[in-house]
Amino acid sequence: MGFLDKLFGKSTKTDNEPAVKKDNLKIAIVQGSVRQGRNGEAVAKWTYDFATKRNDDVEYEIVDLADYNLPMLGEELTEVNQSDSETAIKAWSEKIASFDGYIFVAPEYNHAVGGALKNALDFLNPEVNNKAAAFVGYGSLGGTRAHENLRLILGELQVADVRTAVTFSLMTDFENMSEFKPADYHADNANQMLDQLISWTGGFKSLR
Numbered sequence: 001m002g003f004l005d006k007l008f009g010k011s012t013k014t015d016n017e018p019a020v021k022k023d024n025l026k027i028a029i030v031q032g033s034v035r036q037g038r039n040g041e042a043v044a045k046w047t048y049d050f051a052t053k054r055n056d057d058v059e060y061e062i063v064d065l066a067d068y069n070l071p072m073l074g075e076e077l078t079e080v081n082q083s084d085s086e087t088a089i090k091a092w093s094e095k096i097a098s099f100d101g102y103i104f105v106a107p108e109y110n111h112a113v114g115g116a117l118k119n120a121l122d123f124l125n126p127e128v129n130n131k132a133a134a135f136v137g138y139g140s141l142g143g144t145r146a147h148e149n150l151r152l153i154l155g156e157l158q159v160a161d162v163r164t165a166v167t168f169s170l171m172t173d174f175e176n177m178s179e180f181k182p183a184d185y186h187a188d189n190a191n192q193m194l195d196q197l198i199s200w201t202g203g204f205k206s207l208r
């Protein structure tokens with residue numbers, strides 16, 4: 001395989017087998033937008049369908065941030081919302097802790113990761129330490145600036161993020177910027193991303 005193929009994402013595999021086969025790995029596909037009418041739902045579903053079809057012996061699950069209704073970190077809770085908020089924070093923390101690795105489906109808002117996902121990550125630390133992550137993004141430049149922003153945040157949380165990301169363009173992978181119609185070529189990147197993520201997820205599991 002040539003250097004350019006390696007750089008731009010031709011998978012080294014012919015049979016879709018992960019580089020390191022580990023049983024019982026659990027990987028969350030974190031749908032990181034809570035916006036009404038979000039594109040993130042379709043992108044998370046595509047990611048889930050793509051990943052599960054590979055038969056990697058990995059359990060994938062979509063974790064939708066919108067299901068948790070988290071408060072803002074540190075906000076003053078009233079008697080009315082205190083119990084619900086504490087329940088939401090506990091449920092989020094326990095759900096995230098139950099996975100070995102993560103695929104963050106992250107849109108780009110103002111050249112960064114969206115506020116809801118950043119806030120949700122701020123509730124975590126030991127839950128994600130020594131685990132691995134990958135990114136699927138979308139935006140005018142494929143969400144790449146959100147990914148780079150996430151890499152900084154995850155570094156602080158001791159999460160190892162793999163190099164290859166899947167980057168959907170709002171212009172060419174969506175019709176009218178809202179109907180998700182991904183180009184076929186993303187499959188190469190998605191395979192390479194999953195190969196890397198599964199290797200690291202398995203590797204870090206034996207470290208913990």
Ligand SMILES: Cc1cc2nc3c(=O)[nH]c(=O)nc-3n(C[C@H](O)[C@H](O)[C@H](O)COP(=O)(O)O)c2cc1C
Pocket residue numbers: 033034035037038039040041107108109110111112138139140141142143170
């Ligand atoms: C407040 C806001 C800021 C945005 N900023 C950017 C941006 O800086 N770069 C970009 O590529 N797209 C930007 N977008 C476009 C979003 O990436 C696009 O609307 C995407 O569909 C949002 O994800 P969602 O639909 O899952 O919420 C922005 C959208 C919003 C609402």
